[in-house]
Amino acid sequence: MSTRGTNFFDRWMAEHLPGVGTNDPAALSALTDQAMEAAHREGIEVAEIYEEVGSVFEAIAKAMQHREASLADEKVHDLLAARLAREARITEEQAGDLIERFGTDWDSLLNEAHFLKELEGRLGQE
Structure with a gap:
């Protein structure tokens, strides 16, 4: 993952996950879509994030489990x-x-x- 992609994804999770209180797969899928749309708006290619994370959905789910x-x-x-x-x-x-x-x-x-x-x-x- 590029430094730019890593920084974006870490920042996005820090800004968006604290207010979320669910492990519902549909909600996590929606969060994944929101993260990818935000990356696109900032000119970050999805591939920059997927290179290291693999599955953004799984990364968000793990972050939510750790937080809970x-x-x-x-x-x-x-x-x-x-x-x-x-x-x-x-x-x-x-x-x-x-x-x-x-x-x-x-x-x-x-x-x-x-x-x-x-x-x-x-x-x-x-």
Whole structure:
């Protein structure tokens, strides 16, 4: 793929995919058509994009799957942080930090959260 084709396709996906919330093949096909029409309007030959990507449809579908997995991971992280904050009586920011540092094992998170709360209590007494 030419640098011009790569840059166009990456930019197009960054501008158009975040607002799309579907993996419906018909919708992905429409997105593929839109991308190719936009490339044509900018004077970029479809061959410049197909050389590296092969299937624009598949590239868009993979990008959507990756995005949905990332959004799901983020949602799970947020839900877990909220639960940990509630149960351990720490802030959601502290809970999020603990999840980032120690992973998602619930018992470990509770232990660390209680340790943090106890440490804050001791520091507050001094």
